Amino acid sequence: MSNQYSLNDTVDAIVIGTGAGGAPLLARLAAAGLKVVALEAGQYWDPKKDFPTDEVGQDKLFWNDERLSAGTDPVPFGSNNSGIGVGGSTLHYTAYTPRVQPDDLQLKTDFGVGVDWPISFDEIATYYDEIEHFIGVSGPSEYPWGPARKRSYPMPPLPINGAGQLMERGCEAVGIKTSLAANAALSAGRHQEGLGHRAACANRGFCQAGCNVGAKSSMDVTYIPLALSKGAELRSECYVTQLVKNSSGRISEVVYLQNGQEKRQKCNYVFLCAGAIETPRLLMLNQLANSSGQVGRNFMAHTGLQIWGEFDEDIRPYKGIPGSVISEDTHRPDDADFAGGYLLQSIGVMPVTYLQQMARQRGLWGEAFKQAARAYNHVAGINILGDCLPYDFNYMELSDEKDGRGIPKPRVHFTNGENEHRMTAHADKIMRQIWEAAGAKNIWAYQRNAHIIGTCRMGHDGGANVVNADGQSFDVPNLFISDNSTFPSALAVNPALTIMALSLRTADQFLANRNRLNV
Amino acid sequence: MDYHYPAGTVRALLQTDDVTEATRQTLTERLEKPRRQPTFFQPDEAELLTCIIDRLLPQDNPAGRIDIVGVIDERLTGNQSDGWRYDSMPADRDAYRLGLKATDESAVALYGAPFCELPTEQQDEVLNAIQAGTPPGITWQQVPADRFFEELFAETVGAYYSHPLGQEEIGYVGMADVPTWQRTKLNDLEAREPRPIN
Numbered sequence: 001m002s003n004q005y006s007l008n009d010t011v012d013a014i015v016i017g018t019g020a021g022g023a024p025l026l027a028r029l030a031a032a033g034l035k036v037v038a039l040e041a042g043q044y045w046d047p048k049k050d051f052p053t054d055e056v057g058q059d060k061l062f063w064n065d066e067r068l069s070a071g072t073d074p075v076p077f078g079s080n081n082s083g084i085g086v087g088g089s090t091l092h093y094t095a096y097t098p099r100v101q102p103d104d105l106q107l108k109t110d111f112g113v114g115v116d117w118p119i120s121f122d123e124i125a126t127y128y129d130e131i132e133h134f135i136g137v138s139g140p141s142e143y144p145w146g147p148a149r150k151r152s153y154p155m156p157p158l159p160i161n162g163a164g165q166l167m168e169r170g171c172e173a174v175g176i177k178t179s180l181a182a183n184a185a186l187s188a189g190r191h192q193e194g195l196g197h198r199a200a201c202a203n204r205g206f207c208q209a210g211c212n213v214g215a216k217s218s219m220d221v222t223y224i225p226l227a228l229s230k231g232a233e234l235r236s237e238c239y240v241t242q243l244v245k246n247s248s249g250r251i252s253e254v255v256y257l258q259n260g261q262e263k264r265q266k267c268n269y270v271f272l273c274a275g276a277i278e279t280p281r282l283l284m285l286n287q288l289a290n291s292s293g294q295v296g297r298n299f300m301a302h303t304g305l306q307i308w309g310e311f312d313e314d315i316r317p318y319k320g321i322p323g324s325v326i327s328e329d330t331h332r333p334d335d336a337d338f339a340g341g342y343l344l345q346s347i348g349v350m351p352v353t354y355l356q357q358m359a360r361q362r363g364l365w366g367e368a369f370k371q372a373a374r375a376y377n378h379v380a381g382i383n384i385l386g387d388c389l390p391y392d393f394n395y396m397e398l399s400d401e402k403d404g405r406g407i408p409k410p411r412v413h414f415t416n417g418e419n420e421h422r423m424t425a426h427a428d429k430i431m432r433q434i435w436e437a438a439g440a441k442n443i444w445a446y447q448r449n450a451h452i453i454g455t456c457r458m459g460h461d462g463g464a465n466v467v468n469a470d471g472q473s474f475d476v477p478n479l480f481i482s483d484n485s486t487f488p489s490a491l492a493v494n495p496a497l498t499i500m501a502l503s504l505r506t507a508d509q510f511l512a513n514r515n516r517l518n519v
Numbered sequence: 520m521d522y523h524y525p526a527g528t529v530r531a532l533l534q535t536d537d538v539t540e541a542t543r544q545t546l547t548e549r550l551e552k553p554r555r556q557p558t559f560f561q562p563d564e565a566e567l568l569t570c571i572i573d574r575l576l577p578q579d580n581p582a583g584r585i586d587i588v589g590v591i592d593e594r595l596t597g598n599q600s601d602g603w604r605y606d607s608m609p610a611d612r613d614a615y616r617l618g619l620k621a622t623d624e625s626a627v628a629l630y631g632a633p634f635c636e637l638p639t640e641q642q643d644e645v646l647n648a649i650q651a652g653t654p655p656g657i658t659w660q661q662v663p664a665d666r667f668f669e670e671l672f673a674e675t676v677g678a679y680y681s682h683p684l685g686q687e688e689i690g691y692v693g694m695a696d697v698p699t700w701q702r703t704k705l706n707d708l709e710a711r712e713p714r715p716i717n
Contacts, residue, residue, distance in 0.1 A: 052545040053538070053694045056681040062602050070606035078602025159703045166705070202699035212539060212696075310520070313705040316712060318693030320703040351691045352681050359676040360669050365575050365650070366643070373680065374522045376689045377715075401610075404598070411606060 019088020020499040021483030022273030023219035028507035030230035042085035051210035058209040087220035111339035118469035127501035135217035139182035145328035161320025163380035167346040170438030181326040184217035194229035298390035301449035306383040307431035309440025322348035338422040342386025456485035471506035524690035537695035555589030590678035624656030
């Protein structure tokens with residue numbers, strides 16, 4: 001069972017952040033018998049009580065300390081691209097869990113741009129298999145793209161929603177292959193180690209907020225309970241402010257605020273898993289691990305263009321898993337004039353999310369907007385997720401402005417480059433064709449970049465990267481990073497499954513090398 | 520197509536076991552919340568903001584008015600953020616103060632009177648100029664007009680359509696999820712899903 005350590009104890013490891021990067025690793029270290037403490041800035045929610053089916057009522061799941069979005073294509077945060085609470089942003093991820101394809105990891109080799117990953121696909125795939133079966137991923141028995149799988153998904157796919165049916169119809173008409181998608185939500189109830197029974201998905205379509213039945217495989221109902229059952233200690237509402245280095249250059253203590261009080265926990269190792277903004281922010285604030293000058297650099301955000309349309313059919317976009325259909329036919333299109341590629345997904349949508357997007361980009365207001373809003377039940381979307389290259393002009397820095405805690409706000413610069421513009425134009429054309437073939441009217445495009453990646457890049461060369469392939473800092477030997485910040489490239493898939501895979505890999509590499517590390 | 524839905528659907532569902540207790544509490548509180556006496560906005564600012572919002576999302580529901588200005592005022596009073604802002608924009612409180620002042624400047628420059636005193640056609644022309652990022656007025660140098668319009672309208676829409684009366688207007692009943700949704704095929708509705716009336 002879960003332990004409680006004293007501030008006077010020197011614990012083996014402190015894990016900062018409990019999302020997709022922190023939770024799997026926390027469970028792995030605890031299972032190996034280590035004394036581990038997780039520090040989570042947010043609360044430990046009770047989904048039944050705390051998650052109303054209401055978008056505004058769930059904005060507590062977003063990291064709402066203000067971030068400044070700069071550049072030509074400013075990236076939104078809050079409801080996008082952030083998370084807080086035990087489980088991190090997996091509390092409100094759409095649960096889309098496609099695997100990468102091997103060539104996603106070698107853009108440099110294949111196209112001469114970006115960088116290659118320092119880890120092989122096969123190594124990551126071993127972890128994909130383990131994770132899909134542990135957290136519960138529902139998916140098709142045969143998946144048409146990528147290498148053969150060791151096992152099929154542990155559960156059959158979820159029921160297909162309205163947008164998915166329309167995407168199948170449109171894609172068939174224009175000759176694009178589709179498949180039911182892999183989603184980390186249960187198509188049937190099952191036992192979860194460390195937790196007990198988890199109910200099947202209620203098709204409530206609210207996945208971009210918290211799941212109130214426990215069917216979505218967020219970390220709070222999967223790796224966190226496992227970690228606690230293996231003896232990890234979880235401290236929620238603990239906001240880390242300092243990583244204290246001793247004279248030998250190792251972090252000896254983590255300082256955090258709990259109920260307004262400063263506390264200090266001694267430790268042998270630190271695993272920083274706070275996501276692609278808060279992780280580099282903490283390093284910058286503490287002037288740590290940055291001899292390469294690369295902390296905060298290489299910021300990437302997926303190309304994520306959405307195409308929306310209104311259909312004669314009654315769709316009710318609030319029903320069913322939002323991303324039920326996928327195509328990876330555009331992974332490496334024959335007619336591409338860009339590096340990398342993208343996938344296509346159908347999207348269901350919650351009303352406030354959809355209508356606020358419409359408010360920002362469709363140009364309508366007044367009665368014209370209200371009429372378009374009344375078509376909500378007839379609306380369906382498709383979107384892409386595609387590669388984004390690293391550029392010098394895209395980075396995160398600390399601003400002079402302070403947030404409510406008195407800490408400098410992060411400023412994130414983001415501008416799409418030529419490659420992203422070409423990919424987006426390619427996708428715009430294809431998605432409009434699909435939607436027209438499916439019968440959409442009043443088609444409109446929502447320009448966006450989604451998922452934040454790459455501010456503490458991993459690689460073999462300590463001069464150009466922040467951490468090595470195991471997630472270990474080149475500068476501070478007992479500091480490891482495990483989250484989306486270490487990705488060397490953006491990948492043409494949603495990142496959560498790969499973040500979890502790297503998290504387990506980092507834990508396993510750490511455990512295997514611990515004696516050597518423990519100098 | 521212009522769809523219309525019957526009134527009262529969400530309010531009726533809130534009385535049933537089709538919604539969880541957490542959902543009922545959240546939505547009922549929002550529905551029954553009295554109109555807020557602004558504490559961040561000065562009376563003249565609140566009046567101007569009301570005039571603007573009445574053009575952005577006109578309200579004519581006999582069941583009641585959604586207090587959008589109150590939602591914004593409450594957030595700004597608490598200095599709460601939604602997690603980000605455009606770097607080109609001043610802090611939210613300043614952005615609202617400046618944007619309101621600038622809107623009146625534009626109204627005077629274009630039509631010779633403050634915004635609230637203009638006929639609706641001229642109010643709409645002022646708002647079109649702000650949305651396009653090209654309104655006259657020196658204060659717009661401190662707050663980009665097109666971003667001010669975008670942020671104000673997005674917040675307005677959030678307040679309106681998260682309210683049960685706004686949800687009824689668009690036929691949304693996703694909050695009634697306790698029985699689970701089993702009919703996920705196109706055109707296949709469950710009994711509690713309202714049909715459009717036309």
